[in-house]
Amino acid sequence: MLEKTFDFTTREKEIYDHWDDSGAFKCGQRPNADPFTIILPPPNVTGNLHIGHALNHTLQDVLIRWHRMRGRDVLWQPGMDHAGIATQMVVERQLDEGNIRRHDMGRQGFIDRVWEWKEESGGMIFNQMRRLGQSCDWSRQKFTMDDGFATAVLKKFVDLYNDGLIFRAKRLVNWDPHFCTAISDLEVEQREVNGNYWHFKYPVGGEEGRFLTVATTRPETMLGDVAVAVHPDDDRYKDLIGKTLTLPLVGRKMIVVADEHADPEKGSGAVKITPAHDFDDHQVGKRHDLENINIFDEHARLNDNVPAKYRGMDRFEARKLIVADMDALGLLDKVEPTVHMVPYGDRSGVVIEPWLTDQWYVDAETLAKPAIEAVEKGKTKFVPKTWEKTYFEWMRNIEPWCVSRQLWWGHQIPAWYGPDGEIFVAENETDAQKLADVHYGEIKEIVRDEDVLDTWFSSALWPNATLGWPEKTPELERYYKSDVLVTGFDIIFFWVARMMMDGLYFMDGEVPFETVYVHALVRDENGAKMSKSKGNVIDPLELADKYGADALRITLAAMEAQGRDIKMSDKRVEGYRNFGTKLWNAAKFCEMNDCFSSDRDFNPQSANQTINKWIIGEAEKAAALVTKSLEAFRYNDAAAAVYQFTWGTFCDWYIELIKPQFFDNAEEAKETRKTAAWVMDMILKMLHPFMPFVTEELWQNSADKRETDLILATWPEYDANNVDENAANEINWLIQLISDIRTARAEMNVPAAAKVNMLVSGADDITKEALKAQNDVLCRLARLEDIATLAGDPPRGAISVVVGEATYYLPLSGVIDIEAEKARLAKSLEKLEKEIASVAGRLANENFVSKAHPQVIEDNKQGLEEAKAKAEKTKEALQRLASMN
């Protein structure tokens, strides 16, 4: 016996464990089947499941479960990312609490500590994923710091280096003074900030009292100024070009250079040049062979290259002091408030400093070329397609990628330096030493680069390294490339683009995935981005606790329409929880009426009754729609199709229509029991990818024995032989008639409990047959006492309903309000006449008739005829009422 409701709190876990124990998630069990692969975007080892994960994972699991049921050899490859900065941050914070400093532990000690942390607290997210029913192949779980991964990363670095695609260079980088590491362009976040233009006056050499005014948003960088640039065509300053200026506070002599970088329209038209601390100025400096004067240390405090007074100061403290000092000298022309963009580190949240350092770079431009071409040629497709533009835009303007990080947690760069700084890159120290020996002709000590690689350098290998690359494993052979990558747009650049580059470079030009499905971002119910600081974070696990994982899953899928963000709210989940309850109750109905023990080998084509033929056909159509929608990644359509069929068709109509058979325990109920059981199975199957738990539970409980669990059951592929259009026509007519009678009754305030007689007039033979066949259900659902053919005039005080060619009279024992009935019919007539006028007008339009699709014209003609007939009948009914006065 099914309980009153599904006890998801205890059953979800049991069902999940059952699947897991049975090995249902494991790949490789169908060696003759086509593989279907999805690689899970590896969550950070520090990660906790947020609603974005819940969406991302659910969309993948829907595809995975669906293809598993379609018979594919499914691999959903899970794993975690070591997340360099994020993880180092977490562990350092823990150490802080114990008053331990990272540097006191030493590098190896710290790394050991991180591994310890990983073993204890890492990967909590996987347990959370299990709770939501995600069916990854956990036996193949990977980590980007695994030994195998390390091998892959080393090979990648060495190969790219040897091919000239990785190089070391001294350049301006985005320096994070909090973490004391370089970061890539992508990790810099431009924020709008209220600031000032400080206008400084620089004295012109040899011309007492003459000044050149420059404006800056960063006064502290003036200590590193080496020049002022003016536009070569700017008449105001032409005579100053080549002249000398004195840098106040420092006393350095600087020159005025002509450079098109200076915009005459902006500020004073003269711009100070700080080549060591500004990306633009650096270019200007290169053009004019200017000195780079670095004024900051790694914490962005002023260093010894500035006057003693400022040394050791924080950059923002120095800013205040410098402004004050300039003001005191009378060299502060004015201060002008402005709003401008300031670069911040996305992890640290501190202002990024352009800083001149030696770093490792990947020649992304070269790697991007084939990756662009692959998408242009359609070898990889983005869905929705519009994201291809975003991808192209970035890839075509890509800059060298800084991949070295001054951190401890990560893959250490496999580069060694000789005593003179000569670089030796190899997969291990022995090989590097050999290179050095050859180079020097004698044995000299080499020292390994201290830095580690950007986390994305390794995660870019996720599609192939998880399968064993660079080894030529059978898994790599079988499951690479993957079929679909499901991801949010926020990591197209970070991750998708880089996997494309690596796949094409290292996998013989084979793309890592055929399709990239880019899904929505989940926002709160007001459309705001969720963040911890705003406190508007919706916890998916809380929702799962409250409404069940199934409800959360189908909500997310149903809200995933292409091309828009999702605004999440409890209300939506509640609605789908109700849907689960509805399904449960439908199953209970089946159980109570002995459908559960029915013959499961039922052949739907053996059904004789119209009602059964109809529901079988409708189930086929629904399944076809789900399949079609999923093939197009239209999750919302797929969820809506199964929801609508289950609730709106099966529950609202079919169950109601078959009740009389069951209650009378008629002979025909035998077939109907089998049909109901068959349709329930269809529902469970097509709903399973969305609501795996409750469907599996019902699957197990709705038959004496099942050959397989639902998770491995066969997906219903469309079978046209199961669709009977005649049956559909008859039941559609029946539904129309019942609905119209109900509406008329409600509008005429006929008490719901009142059973009335019905007299039929003008019915053709087909309708007469149908009326006879559907007599019982019609009476039941429309609350009719008896149905008879009208002989003679309709009785006084009857409501009339027109459906098709026939008119149906409901005589009420003299209590109807004739005026109200007249008004009701008049309203209906008015609507019909409006429609007739519109359609007739269209058909009278020569252009329409000559240019529209024949099918459209045919539909219009038919619609017109039907409307006319119905209007005629309605008019008759009205006249009859009028004559009664």
Add this chain to the structure above:
RNA sequence: GGGCGGUUAGCUCAGUGGUAGAGCACUACGUUGACAUCGUAGGGGUCACUAGUUCGAACCUAGUACCGCCCACCA
């Protein structure tokens, strides 16, 4: 500055050329032996605006307004 997306019922959103839809909310009524986490019925929309293309436009084109996101080295 460049690019992308949005504007449809009170709310959240589907709907990409053929008579405007769903869920929630709202109103009325609840007869029924799966279900009140429910049933039946109902009200509610110049599809942001303007101009085009078309026999026909929520949908295609151009523009306008407002909102959001991404990218960008401008002092």
